[in-house]
Amino acid sequence: MDEFTHAGTWYLPSLPSNTVGGTLSFNPQNGARLDLTGDFFVPVEHISSIEGVWTQSVGMFSEINVVWGHTEHGRAATLFNCRALTRLRAIGHDGATFQVGIVMIGCHFKSLDDAVFNYVRLRLVNLPLWFGFSASNYEVQHTFESDHTKWTTTYRMTKAVTIELETFSLTFLSGFDRNRSNNTIPTYFVELIPQAPLPFVELEAKLIRPLQDFLSLATDKASTPIAIDTRSESCVPDGGTILTPIHLYFVAKGANIKYEEPRFLQNIPFSYEVVKENLNLYLSNWYRKIEWLRTAIDLYTGLYYLPSVYSHLEFLTLSQAIETYHRRKFDGKYMPPEKYQKVFQKLLDAVPDELEDSHRQSLISRLRFANEYSLRKRITLILRENLAVYQSIVDALVGNKALFVSRLVDTRNYLTHYSEEPGEHTIFDEAEQKNFAEQMKLVLQLCFYSEIGFDATLVNDAMKDDWRFQKFTKSQSK
Numbered sequence: 208m209d210e211f212t213h214a215g216t217w218y219l220p221s222l223p224s225n226t227v228g229g230t231l232s233f234n235p236q237n238g239a240r241l242d243l244t245g246d247f248f249v250p251v252e253h254i255s256s257i258e259g260v261w262t263q264s265v266g267m268f269s270e271i272n273v274v275w276g277h278t279e280h281g282r283a284a285t286l287f288n289c290r291a292l293t294r295l296r297a298i299g300h301d302g303a304t305f306q307v308g309i310v311m312i313g314c315h316f317k318s319l320d321d322a323v324f325n326y327v328r329l330r331l332v333n334l335p336l337w338f339g340f341s342a343s344n345y346e347v348q349h350t351f352e353s354d355h356t357k358w359t360t361t362y363r364m365t366k367a368v369t370i371e372l373e374t375f376s377l378t379f380l381s382g383f384d385r386n387r388s389n390n391t392i393p394t395y396f397v398e399l400i401p402q403a404p405l406p407f408v409e410l411e412a413k414l415i416r417p418l419q420d421f422l423s424l425a426t427d428k429a430s431t432p433i434a435i436d437t438r439s440e441s442c443v444p445d446g447g448t449i450l451t452p453i454h455l456y457f458v459a460k461g462a463n464i465k466y467e468e469p470r471f472l473q474n475i476p477f478s479y480e481v482v483k484e485n486l487n488l489y490l491s492n493w494y495r496k497i498e499w500l501r502t503a504i505d506l507y508t509g510l511y512y513l514p515s516v517y518s519h520l521e522f523l524t525l526s527q528a529i530e531t532y533h534r535r536k537f538d539g540k541y542m543p544p545e546k547y548q549k550v551f552q553k554l555l556d557a558v559p560d561e562l563e564d565s566h567r568q569s570l571i572s573r574l575r576f577a578n579e580y581s582l583r584k585r586i587t588l589i590l591r592e593n594l595a596v597y598q599s600i601v602d603a604l605v606g607n608k609a610l611f612v613s614r615l616v617d618t619r620n621y622l623t624h625y626s627e628e629p630g631e632h633t634i635f636d637e638a639e640q641k642n643f644a645e646q647m648k649l650v651l652q653l654c655f656y657s658e659i660g661f662d663a664t665l666v667n668d669a670m671k672d673d674w675r676f677q678k679f680t681k682s683q684s685k
Contacts, residue, residue: 223275227245320406329435330395417493526615586612645679
């Protein structure tokens, strides 16, 4: 998201006549900040009309849910989740600085729940890499002239592709962004149009984030919003019919990662070209399953936003993601809960009374969860049953399944407890841990591919071009 600085006047929605001058600034890494030349002084009789956190000791709001304003260009602005950072009290001069959670420029909303949108257009990191270099193209020419020369630049533009899903439509397209400093270079967008307007929080959680995750899985890279533009039926100019454009700004996950738009085709797990024939089915499956996949997906994609993570943290995160995936998909109990309850009671009765209370409670806690599958059993079932459709790929990737499972479990246990008696197959070397983590990532990719609905032929073709898979295939064949 682009940096900006806007001077303007600001006020609380219930006190529109008490305006304060100030400057609103935004930085993608640090977020938005409102620097006021005064402060929001609230008469006692109006305190109850304002949502926020009132701090009695200073007689001011330390947090304010909603602030309204108008920029120097006359555009309405709504600031959500404003937290006071500093306040200045001096003779003849007051001032305050607020950290702002979300900025919406173009309309006034009473609350986040009131910010309901009919449409959203996104620019996402690595969308050109997935879509722009592989989709059907057409040419656009721009001619430039100066006093001494004339030249023409030809761009290969991408035809729009629309996917109709159960509750919304999704369109991939390209064009020229007038808001960018260099607006002669094609830009790639995604448009999301829900069947019924959605609050921003729901729009972000149910439509935008799953798409980011899908693109991360496709490109093996972070997928962060660069720009978010929306429309809302509650923001129509008087007498008009066209919805007012609204621009959203907040600190997006991965905003700290440096990004440059690709200028050439790169090797990625799967491109638009590979999945275009059945993209409707694949996206339908992905959005339908994302709710129960969410925890495992967050653990997996979260590593894209921490590119310098320590090898042992990456290993632990991926092992947790694999275990979570199996737990959410299959649950996994050795016996029916009602049957185990009788066994648990017998085990509970057998716990010696002379144990120290904390020791006794520790044993009881372990016994309570003893009916759940172990990590070893979960990984074994994933490799043997859940990924059966990709069995030849799994065999080439991990080789000896029992050894792979033992290395994963022993290393996870060691990195969790740092036992003085580690398992026989524990991986101690950091470089080896990182190498094994790459295998775990590929196993997780296969799990997600199975949920999307990729058949073995598609995955086989994708893996042939994946340098990581080729590396492990060669090592297994030695």
